[in-house]
Amino acid sequence: xxxxxxxxxxxxxxxxxxxxxxxxxxxxxxxxxxxxxxxxxxxxxxxxxxxxxxxxxxxxxxxxxxxxxxxxxxxxxxxxxxxxxxxxxxxxxxxxxxxxxxxxxxxxxxxxxxxxxxxxxxxxxxxxxxxxxxxxxxxxxxxxxxxxxxxxxxxxxxxxxxxxxxxxxxxxxxxxxxxxxxxxxxxxxxxxxxxxxxxxxxxxxxxxxxxxxxxxxxxxxxxxxxxxxxxxxxxxxxxxxxxxxxxxxxxxxxxxxxxxxxxxxxxxxxxxxxxxxxxxxxxxxxxxxxxxxxxxxxxxxxxxxxxxxxxxxxxxxxxxxxxxxxxxxxxxxxxxxxxxxxxxxxxxxxxxxxxxxxxxxxxxxxxxxxxxxxxxxxxxxxxxxxxxxxxxxxxxxxxxxxxxxxxxxxxxxxxxxxxxxxxxxxxxxxxxxxxxxxxxxxxxxxxxxxxxxxxxxxxxxxxxxxxxxxxxxxxxxxxxxxxxxxxxxxxxxxxxxxxxxxxxxxxxxxxx
Numbered sequence: 001x002x003x004x005x006x007x008x009x010x011x012x013x014x015x016x017x018x019x020x021x022x023x024x025x026x027x028x029x030x031x032x033x034x035x036x037x038x039x040x041x042x043x044x045x046x047x048x049x050x051x052x053x054x055x056x057x058x059x060x061x062x063x064x065x066x067x068x069x070x071x072x073x074x075x076x077x078x079x080x081x082x083x084x085x086x087x088x089x090x091x092x093x094x095x096x097x098x099x100x101x102x103x104x105x106x107x108x109x110x111x112x113x114x115x116x117x118x119x120x121x122x123x124x125x126x127x128x129x130x131x132x133x134x135x136x137x138x139x140x141x142x143x144x145x146x147x148x149x150x151x152x153x154x155x156x157x158x159x160x161x162x163x164x165x166x167x168x169x170x171x172x173x174x175x176x177x178x179x180x181x182x183x184x185x186x187x188x189x190x191x192x193x194x195x196x197x198x199x200x201x202x203x204x205x206x207x208x209x210x211x212x213x214x215x216x217x218x219x220x221x222x223x224x225x226x227x228x229x230x231x232x233x234x235x236x237x238x239x240x241x242x243x244x245x246x247x248x249x250x251x252x253x254x255x256x257x258x259x260x261x262x263x264x265x266x267x268x269x270x271x272x273x274x275x276x277x278x279x280x281x282x283x284x285x286x287x288x289x290x291x292x293x294x295x296x297x298x299x300x301x302x303x304x305x306x307x308x309x310x311x312x313x314x315x316x317x318x319x320x321x322x323x324x325x326x327x328x329x330x331x332x333x334x335x336x337x338x339x340x341x342x343x344x345x346x347x348x349x350x351x352x353x354x355x356x357x358x359x360x361x362x363x364x365x366x367x368x369x370x371x372x373x374x375x376x377x378x379x380x381x382x383x384x385x386x387x388x389x390x391x392x393x394x395x396x397x398x399x400x401x402x403x404x405x406x407x408x409x410x411x412x413x414x415x416x417x418x419x420x421x422x423x424x425x426x427x428x429x430x431x432x433x434x435x436x437x438x439x440x441x442x443x444x445x446x447x448x449x450x451x452x453x454x455x456x457x458x459x460x461x462x463x464x465x466x467x468x469x470x471x472x473x474x475x476x477x478x479x480x481x482x483x484x485x486x487x488x489x490x491x492x493x494x495x496x497x498x499x500x501x502x503x504x505x506x507x508x509x510x511x512x
Contacts, residue, residue, distance in 0.1 A: 018134055022141065026118070028381070029145030032389055033114045033155055038107045040397040041157055042426075045338060049157040050425035053106055054079050055088050056157075057429070059095035060104060078428040081436060087250055089205050090159050109157035117154035120165035121145055123172040124345045128352035130175060131311040139355025144348040146381055148388040149290040153341050159206045160341050166202025167209055168345060171216050171314075173198055174239075178224040181235075192235035196242025203247040210247070211325040212342055215317035217243070223310035266329055269450040273330040282334045283326060290337060291347060299347045302354030318346045331446065404430035407475075407503060414470030414509075419479050419486070427475070435473060438465060441482045458485045471497070472506040480504070 041049035054075075061067045061075040094109045101108065121144050129137035144150060154161050177191030199217065202209045217239075221230045230236045273279040287296060306312040322343050326333040333339050362373050408431015417436040420427055424435030439447075444456065466472070472490060474480050480487050490506045498505040 018138065021138055025138065025142050025145055028385060029121075029151070030114070030118070032146075032151050032385060032392075033117075035389055035392045036396075037110055038105075039392075039395075040401040040430075041106065041110070042397040042400060043392070043395060044152050044156045045158070045336070047422040047425055048338070050422060050429045051082055052088075052091050052094075052109065052157045052159075053429050054082065054425060055091040056094040056098070056109065057104055059088070059092055060098040063095060063099050074432055074434075078432065078434045080434060081424070084255065086159060086206055086255075087204060090157070090162050094157070106157070110155050113155055113157060113161040116161040116165040117150070118145075120161075120168035120345065123165070123168035124348060127168070127172050127175060128349055130179075131306060131308070131349070132352045132356045135359040136352035136356035140348040140352045142381065143295075143351055144345055146385060147291065147344060148384050149337070150341075150344045151388050153338055156338070158338065160338050163202060163206040163209050164342055164345060166198060166205060167212050167216075167342060170195060170198040170202055170213055171220075171318075174217055174220045175314075177235075177239075178220050181224060189235050189238070192239040193242060196239035199239070199243040200246040203243070204250055207247060207251055208325060209342075211321040211328075212318050212346075213243075213321075215321045216314060219310070219313050219317045223313060265450070266331060270330045273449070274327060279330055279334070286334055286337070287340065287343075290340060291343065295347065295351075298354060299350035302350050302352070305353035305357050307353070315346065315349050319343075319350070322346060331449070401430050403502065407431050407501070408433045410498075411473070411505070412471065412497075415468055416471045416473050417466055417469040417508075418473030418475065419483075420473055420475040427473070436465070436469065438472075438486070440476070440479055458489075462486070462489060466508055470507075470509050472508055474504040474506075475502060477502075477504070 041053065058075045058079045061072040064072075090109070090112070093112065097108045097112075098104045121141060124144055125137045125141045128140035154164075173191060173195040177188065177195050180191060181188045195217070199213050202213065221236055225233060225236065284293060287293060303312050303316060306315075322340070326339075329339065362370055404426050408427055411431070411433055415436070416433060417438055418424055418427070419438045419440070420435055423437040427433050427435050439461075447456070472494065474490075480490075493511045494506040494508055495510055495512065496504060497507050
């Protein structure tokens with residue numbers, strides 16, 4: 001196998017300089033992510049993060065022998081309305097950490113997410129180094145760790161940082177497996193088992209990882225073994241077996257119905273959007289906000305500089321997986337930023353050969369031009385880093401969390417339905433009060449988009465949703481104003497028990 005050319009550095013730069021740059025990137029990325037570590041997770045998709053927080057707390061109290069039975073039951077009740085979409089591996093890990101630490105501290109989850117992201121970063125860094133050079137790998141690492149979107153999203157308590165790490169480790173393992181194939185049968189077999197094991201756990205953690213791993217592993221196998229040899233190589237079949245084993249057991253046996261329902265509701269029901277130009281325009285607009293379309297164009301252009309075509313195909317295959325994933329979830333790809341999180345390492349890998357080429361060209365320029373490049377590079381890193389840092393320290397959510405705890409303590413006992421923040425997860429987590437969620441205006445619009453010609457019977461919906469409920473809680477006051485029929489129904493037919501401190505509470509038990 002042909003090895004990539006030796007790293008090309010700035011003229012006069014030693015390996016110690018490159019090590020210093022590596023350390024600087026890692027330090028800055030870590031510093032930004034640890035800023036406001038203990039803040040409540042209300043900075044990025046709080047609905048998704050609080051869902052995981054509720055599950056972790058419930059698992060913790062179930063495992064804690066000395067837990068108050070009332071608290072244990074309440075913690076469990078706050079999770080009843082949460083869908084089971086994937087095995088709660090991350091949440092179980094955090095709950096076990098609570099148990100070891102002797103109490104619930106939600107920032108443990110943020111630490112784990114950061115750790116996952118950095119472990120993944122090392123895998124992508126070494127991949128880029130093997131594909132290009134050390135300078136190319138530093139380009140990959142800088143983009144992966146210092147992109148503002150990646151800084152915010154990689155701190156979140158949800159399975160996506162874990163998935164990004166798993167994808168990176170799997171592709172790295174497969175790449176190493178391909179490199180040593182044919183050298184020693186037993187070594188090849190070990191790398192095959194490791195690759196399959198990592199792939200299986202990653203898809204188990206989040207099934208959408210298959211969109212990236214299937215094309216990546218297929219391309220690696222075909223470009224290194226060829227179809228004929230791959231079909232007869234036992235290590236390839238062993239890797240395929242372990243890749244499918246764990247996900248098949250969970251998604252096809254234990255969660256088969258939930259998986260089918262999710263795919264039908266969020267995939268097939270929105271396929272009509274794929275024929276609308278607006279869908280693609282909104283998608284590009286979101287990517288421009290998260291990553292800048294100029295960077296996407298540069299990454300696509302950079303592919304031509306890969307020294308080996310098989311590496312170009314590998315990164316292109318992962319990018320194609322992202323595109324197919326977006327087509328399969330047309331609603332979420334434009335409304336949930338973290339659905340595009342895996343694109344960050346893909347772009348980072350794609351930029352590696354361009355970074356190598358730029359540093360190579362700079363190394364042969366006269367000294368003044370090389371010295372001018374350094375402050376420009378530092379400025380390109382410092383500006384978005386400062387914007388991200390100032391945004392973090394400028395938002396403190398401790399007061400809001402305290403407000404939800406106060407509200408939870410003030411609410412009367414009984415079953416509650418509500419038009420509340422984050423579908424009831426804020427009051428459920430901080431106030432320890434389970435709340436059945438009422439639909440928002442955006443939810444009604446989504447249902448209309450999903451089902452063409454959709455028309456909701458308000459009276460039937462209200463009767464269905466409020467059956468068995470004692471109170472109607474409103475914390476989204478603007479949403480209530482936007483739903484005139486609901487507002488009229490509540491004010492005209494039910495006593496208002498509380499008004500103030502950011503919420504309304506209606507008594508459904510005594511209509512008038």
